[in-house]
Amino acid sequence: MIVFSNYLKILKQYTAFVVLYVVIFTIFSIIFTIYSNDNPTFAVQKPNIAIINNEDTKLVKSFLDYIKTTSNIVEMDSEDLKDALFYRKVDLILTFPPNFTNDFLNNDNPEINIQRVPDSSRSIYAIMYLNRYLNIASLYNSNNVTMDKLIEYIELDLKLETNIVFNNKNTTLLSSANYFYNFSSYSILAISVSVIGMMMSSFKLKTIQRRNMISPMSYSKQNNSLFLGNLLVTMGVWLLFTILGICFFRQAIFSANGVLFMINSLVFSITASSMGFFIGNVINNKEAISSIVNVVALGSSFICGAFVPQEILGESVLKIAKFFPTYWFVKGNNEIVILSKLSLDKMEPICINIIMTLLFALLFFMLNKIILKFRLKEN
Amino acid sequence: MKNVIEVKKLNKKYKNLQAVQDLSFEVKEKEILGLLGPNGSGKTTTINCLLSLLNFDSGSINILGKEMTPDAYDIKSKIGVVFQDVAVFEELTVIENITYFCGLYIKDKKIRNRYVEEAIDLVGLNDFKDFYPKKLSGGLLRRLNIACGIAHKPSIIFLDEPTVAVDPQSRNNILEGIKKLNKEGATIIYTTHYMEEVEILCDRIIILDKGIIIASGTSKELKELTSIEEKVTIEIDDLKQEIIEEFKKLKNVENVSYDSKLLYITYKKGKDNLINLIEFMKTKKIKYNKFFSELPTLNDVFLELTGKELRD
Numbered sequence: 001m002i003v004f005s006n007y008l009k010i011l012k013q014y015t016a017f018v019v020l021y022v023v024i025f026t027i028f029s030i031i032f033t034i035y036s037n038d039n040p041t042f043a044v045q046k047p048n049i050a051i052i053n054n055e056d057t058k059l060v061k062s063f064l065d066y067i068k069t070t071s072n073i074v075e076m077d078s079e080d081l082k083d084a085l086f087y088r089k090v091d092l093i094l095t096f097p098p099n100f101t102n103d104f105l106n107n108d109n110p111e112i113n114i115q116r117v118p119d120s121s122r123s124i125y126a127i128m129y130l131n132r133y134l135n136i137a138s139l140y141n142s143n144n145v146t147m148d149k150l151i152e153y154i155e156l157d158l159k160l161e162t163n164i165v166f167n168n169k170n171t172t173l174l175s176s177a178n179y180f181y182n183f184s185s186y187s188i189l190a191i192s193v194s195v196i197g198m199m200m201s202s203f204k205l206k207t208i209q210r211r212n213m214i215s216p217m218s219y220s221k222q223n224n225s226l227f228l229g230n231l232l233v234t235m236g237v238w239l240l241f242t243i244l245g246i247c248f249f250r251q252a253i254f255s256a257n258g259v260l261f262m263i264n265s266l267v268f269s270i271t272a273s274s275m276g277f278f279i280g281n282v283i284n285n286k287e288a289i290s291s292i293v294n295v296v297a298l299g300s301s302f303i304c305g306a307f308v309p310q311e312i313l314g315e316s317v318l319k320i321a322k323f324f325p326t327y328w329f330v331k332g333n334n335e336i337v338i339l340s341k342l343s344l345d346k347m348e349p350i351c352i353n354i355i356m357t358l359l360f361a362l363l364f365f366m367l368n369k370i371i372l373k374f375r376l377k378e379n
Numbered sequence: 380m381k382n383v384i385e386v387k388k389l390n391k392k393y394k395n396l397q398a399v400q401d402l403s404f405e406v407k408e409k410e411i412l413g414l415l416g417p418n419g420s421g422k423t424t425t426i427n428c429l430l431s432l433l434n435f436d437s438g439s440i441n442i443l444g445k446e447m448t449p450d451a452y453d454i455k456s457k458i459g460v461v462f463q464d465v466a467v468f469e470e471l472t473v474i475e476n477i478t479y480f481c482g483l484y485i486k487d488k489k490i491r492n493r494y495v496e497e498a499i500d501l502v503g504l505n506d507f508k509d510f511y512p513k514k515l516s517g518g519l520l521r522r523l524n525i526a527c528g529i530a531h532k533p534s535i536i537f538l539d540e541p542t543v544a545v546d547p548q549s550r551n552n553i554l555e556g557i558k559k560l561n562k563e564g565a566t567i568i569y570t571t572h573y574m575e576e577v578e579i580l581c582d583r584i585i586i587l588d589k590g591i592i593i594a595s596g597t598s599k600e601l602k603e604l605t606s607i608e609e610k611v612t613i614e615i616d617d618l619k620q621e622i623i624e625e626f627k628k629l630k631n632v633e634n635v636s637y638d639s640k641l642l643y644i645t646y647k648k649g650k651d652n653l654i655n656l657i658e659f660m661k662t663k664k665i666k667y668n669k670f671f672s673e674l675p676t677l678n679d680v681f682l683e684l685t686g687k688e689l690r691d
Contacts, residue, residue: 002482006471009479013470207466211527213449214430215483216456 003203003212003222007229010202011195018195025187026244047091047126050074050081057101062151063133066158067094070129085115091123092116094130104137105147133158173252177245178337181261184241185268185306185326190297191237192272193279196230197289200280209375223372227277234273238266260336260350267357268329274364275325281371300324310334325360328353380407383535383566384429389438391424391590398424399590402438406535406568411561413581414570415677417687421590422570423463426539429568430460442535456484459533459565463540465524467512474499474508477526484531498530501556518549525553529560536560538569542576554580574677586681593684598677605683607633607675608652611644613660614669618642622663630655 049071053060067073074090084090095113097103103110112130116123133154140153202208203226212222242262246253253261275296283289301307303317304326310318321327332353339346384406391399399421406412414422427433429440431449440447442454467476477495485491499505502522512520521541529536538557542550557580561567571577577584578598585595594601608631618637626635626642631649635642646652653672660667682688 002479006468006475006479006482009475010468010470202468202470205466207462207464208468210432210462211460211466211480212483213432214455214458214460215480216452217483218450218452 001225003217003225004228007199007203007226008232010199011229011233014195014198018191021191021194022187022240025190028183028187030248045122046070046072047122047129048072048074048089049126050076050084050090050093052078052081052093052095054098055096055100058147058151059101059104059137060096062154063137066133066154067129071126082115085117088117088120091120092126101147105141105150107141173249174255174257174337177249177252177258177261178333180245180248181241181265181333182306182330183301184245184265185304185329186297186301188237188241188265188269189272189275189300189326190293192234192269193276193296194289194293195233195237196273196276197280197283197293198286199229199233200226200277201284201286201289204281204375205284230273230277233276234269237272238269241265256342257336257339260339261333264329264332264336264350264354264357267354267361268325271325271329271357271361271364274361274368278364278368278371281368281375300326303327305330305334325357328356328360332357380409382406383408383443384568385439385441386425386429387439389425389428389435389440391421391428391433391435397590399428399435402590402592404585404592404595406566407583409561409564409566410582411557411567411569411580413577413584414568414587415572415574415577415584415681416570416587417572417681419589420572420587422572422587423539424590425587426460426537426568426570430458430537457534459529459531459536461525461528461536461538461541463543465512465520467520467523467527469512472509472511473504473515473523473526476512476523477530480527481530484533494530494532497532498526501529501559502526503552503556516546516549517544518546518552521545522549522552522556525556529565532563533565535566536568538567540571541569542571542573550576574681578677584677586677586684588681588685594680601677601680602675605675605680606647607679607683608646608648610673610675610679611646611653611656612669612671612673613642613644613667614640615642615665615667616640618665622665625663626659629659 047070049067051064051067051073053064064073074084076084076090081090081093085093093113093115095115097110097112100110100112102108112134114127114130116127136154136157137150140150145153203212213219242253242265245258245261245265249258252258279289279292279296283292300321303313304310304321304324305313305318306326310321310327310330313321318327332350335350335353339350382405386405387403389399389402390397402421402425404412414425416422424433428435429442429447431440431447431451442451443457445451445454447454468479471479474495477498478491481491481495481498485494499508502525504519504522504526507515507519507523510519512523515523521544525538525541528538536557542553545553554576557567557569569577569580581598583595583597584601586593586601594604615637623635623637623642626632626644629644631647631652632644633647634645637643644656678688
């Protein structure tokens, strides 16, 4: 127990460091989760419309008022309009034909001349807005109403709005939890590799190791104590992120998907811990460990889809990412979030990803064994 | 007294380098054995083989009557080691470090705490108990290193060059501590290339060179191996070459050299060397400022046996 209690004493020295790491990563996790949680929305961009009109009727005025609500009306000399269209200062030039109001009210279908930027989405939107008004107007006009009534009906129609409520609160929460857990891979990896790596670099310092080896405590006993210490760090980090997950997404976490998130995260934490053990065994320099943490944790998180969805990453990037446990962890989370029913066939891809993550833990465990044997032989 | 360590025909080779060759020696209970030799003479290799930290090619090592192996934990529990390189945790204080290393041997917390206090007392670190190693000077760090190695009160202590790069005050403290440990009953194997230390400290000395024992015995026995009777150093402001040549012709003179106003004369064994020298200087009216005479050192023994200095 002396090795374990010493582990705790040294760990205490890193408390400030761990707390700092945890606070920073927690803040980043929260910001990232909130940021990622925003549904994909877009702000409507008003198209720029130039209008050539010589009429001053109530109908044209109403039409122009409507256009003002949906688009930016650009005032310009008619000679400059074509240049403006070419240089995309305006998206569309609308030219009212002479006698437009009378022809419209008489159902003579007056043709509005439209010149627009080809393949411009904004000009297409502008046409949609114009058509909306003209279609409503045509509909009421066919029923022979007066111009005043026609304008009144059109304006009433345009004011109508429908409220749509999506009843998918849990799905949204799960999706947020997915973002949270994906991002947590960075934090878990960085904290575990840093702390365990530094702890190991203290214990595996050649001079300390030599002194430990001449003690009556067997090498395997010492390693078991270190393993226990590392397990404690791993569980601590995992528990921290689980508690954070519960705090933010209680409803989603206490569901089958949530439990799977936790299991996936636990397996990943174990892998991160074995990775830290490995790095600490290979590198005895604490500064070098910090640099490696940045490269491994940050680099793998970027290419494995912890920050950017895997769907938008390039094929070649994902091919490289497969050599990192983070890829399988994130992939597992992405599978968990779409799981609607617990069944063997639906669980299969999740299990495969979890097993893949676990295989990395096994790989690092084996590498550790080889290194320790090599070190013993070297000594 | 019985032998606590018996080494027979120990051989260790690193690729093409024969580090230790047919090394055989014994260490008696409660004695201080000095392993003296220049860097690379095989001292540390021998210690590492004795501690089973290194595999050796042939030979046998018995400690406390049993064969020493990597899993001979009963033997290891009675051994204390102070390595040349300081082995302490940077993250732990002085007392925490000693407690940890003592804890590898002593399970009982009460006894352990008492031993830790005694070790701190022995090396004189009472005022630095709560200091972190980074805050300690080189000498104090060495003392901590020693305390970590001996706190569990071992019956056999290996000290591998514990005073390298240590200030005189700390060196005295360390040597006094070692004497005290020996008085309390510990057998000590002390490796160093400082001949003065083995002369002060050791009951018996083994001189190693290129992995071979070239001489062994007490300090007195070793010095008898040399043909030198004494060495004289005289400070003379100006000395002509012909006078130097005349010094060489004096009876029993083996070697004469003059450098930076200092005349060095080495005498072979013989009688009335100093009287003859003083009379010669009176006759020649040689004025001198200072006059020193010293007996041969272990370095002279080593020089005579190997043709090189211990610190080469």
